[in-house]
Amino acid sequence: MEHHVITANRLNDGLVVFMGEDGCWENSILDAQVLETDETLKICLASANTAEQAQIVVGPYEIEVIENDKGEFRPLRFRERIRAYGPTTHADFATQDVPGHLTHLDDVSPVYFNGVG
Amino acid sequence: MYRYDEFDRKFVNERVAEFRGQVARRMSGELSEEEFRPLRLMNGLYLQLHAYMLRVAIPYGTFSAEQMRKLAQIARTYDRGYGHFTTRQNIQFNWPKLEDVPNLLAELADVEMHAIQTSGNCIRNVTADPYAGAIVDEVDDSRIWAEIVRQWSTLHPEFTFLGRKFKIAVSASDYDRAVVRFHDIGLFIKKNDAGETGFEVWIGGGLGRTPMIGKISNEFVPAEDLLSYLEAVLRVYNMNGRRDNKYKARIKILVHETGLDELRAQIDAEWAAIKDSALKVPEYEIERIRVYFAPPPFETLNAVDRGFETKKFENPEFSRWVNGNVVAHKQVGYAIVNISLKTDDLPPGDITADQMDNLADLAENYSFDEIRATHEQNLVFAHVKQSELFELWRELGEIGLAMPNIGKVTDMIVCPGLDYCGLANTRSIPVAQRISKRYADLDQQFDLGELKLKISGCINACGHHHVGHIGLLGVDRRGEEFYQITLGGSGAEDAAIGSIIGPAFSSSDIVDAVEELINFYVEIRNQGERFLDTYRRVGAAPFKSRLYPEKLDAAA
């Protein structure tokens, strides 16, 4: 199976969060629990739904992630990368220092896809 | 400008209290997200890709220095130091916390502002010509009527759960500076032969997935019957508009599927039944509101200001700004000044809190304490003395807001796109920033003349791409950002919907493709011809073959 992490927005501040090892909700995808089997995915989604019922998060869902050569997991889909790392329009809004995330601010060529991973 | 009386003030405060209760019920779990969503949207609160976003109304685009300072403070306290002006005379703040929003709204209410009906399937913030009260060609001040519509539509009990959003715009000129023809209802104020005021009513305009130009449903609705006519249109729409498919739920689809004549008959029948009722707009109320929009105390000035003419002569940069951004005023010796929010550093429509504070000071000093927001995501000082233009320009320059690019290729309308929006296919702002860099040379921009480029990150068309002379629409091609080009649209009095020119371009190629189209225009244009005019003269085919030469070869 592919690797997944579970994400949502926190109800109170609306920020993007990821489900961590202990079921807590973390701001950084680097702290997310990476799920490797259908079984764990199912269990964690169920507990994410419980968190939604308990007014902790809104709209939890799973995203696919891939491992880079540093052993970090990155979202596979482009949309999820922007969700995980912040808008690409203001250097100070990026939530993490990810190579390629802000390339167009310096210049032109959108090498976003090649830069991360 | 309009000021709240005790009734307006009380109403807005009560609305804040109501929303505070709704937020508390959401936080306690009494309201589910599904139930809360329409309630928060009706108060302008979205949950976007990264966080909440609050859209604050600037009814018909007019606001004061005090209000601008409050927006600056809100940008600092609840956003990250920015505000973002939209295409519908609203301002958006990203990143507010849900629990803070009631306080934020209370602060807005202190300066007579609110977020009522800036989203949701209800009658949205009513927009108007940003030059109202200042432009020569208007037959009346459109804001008076926009305010009357605003009050009538505010928390209208019958029309708060419509099939879809419902947008109304008002203009009093033949020139369309408010994309009136692309609104669910567009109102053009007219005078009849007897000199009476009335409205030419356009219905069924809209952008989004199925762009449509509105159609005239009534050529002259007498002023006193405005509200009964609007109520008739809304009622017919509310009862008969489609509810089975949200992409077909706008009134434009009802007009299309029912046919204009049949729908007009239904509206007229409804109107006849309710016209002679308490919906008549009383003269005292029109006059009460009109007083607020009385012209400011203009001085009697000469038509030509020597100092101004000299400065223009001496200073080519100032002269260029005047040519690009300044428009004639109806009062002799005054001018309308456009302030471009398409600068080098920030996303289109964005402004920093410091700039807001500075602009508030400038508005007090130079424009009778009044600011306007335009649908092109810019600002306007409506009443500036010619003799003070130079000083104003200099001061705007100091805060980075003297960009002379109004109506030029870098004055783009751009939606938030995937950088903020959960519905997006692609980013929009970075493409705009790359185009801006490509066309940084102002001489070149002036040489190209009026060129309206508009970018949307998905088919919802918040960036108005359908009505761009050049429109870019973000599409997802196997997870990569691609952009489809449309040509020949216009949101002005020569309204048109652009046509797709061919297959989409990758993000890396899109700026080159735009440049290629513009180069081609420069090669074939006649003297004084705008991009749009050239396109209309020669048609799509030559542009197409220039952009896709290999296709031509393959076909040959």
Place this chain on the structure above:
Amino acid sequence: MPLLKGRNIVEDAWTLLADNLELPEAGFVIVSLDRFIRDRDLLVACSGPIGVRLSSAQSPELIADALEVFSLIELEFPAFTDGRPYSYAQLLHRLGFAGEIRAVGNVLRDQYLNLKRCGFDALEIKEGETAEEWCIATGAFSAPYQVAYDTEKPIMSLREKRLAAAS
């Protein structure tokens, strides 16, 4: 289900009659539009009061020629976001319907004010809900901006009154 009328929960004398059940002579039953169309003559002849329930896709225009048959019309909200019945209620008033108009189905208590203003007389609420909770919404605003089908004076006429008092 509890029935909210004005500020109080009241006894509900009516029952919804399934299409396959026989019409009781005493009336006080609510039938579907289909049933009414099929058994119109029977229903008209019934000595007891009759009600009809319209779904949000069924406009009161469909029964415009039979309004005097009904003492009660229920307008159904399949979802609280489906706002068609608000317009239907006002249409019924305009067509001269003098009986009771009820909201049934899915409504939020935040909408009670809208319902009242559009001329609904009563609505079904959920088991366990209180009248007080629902009435918060009707007290949320001291005066509305526009005329509707209640007797509430809109802000415009309050202004006129103030103006008259001042002069």
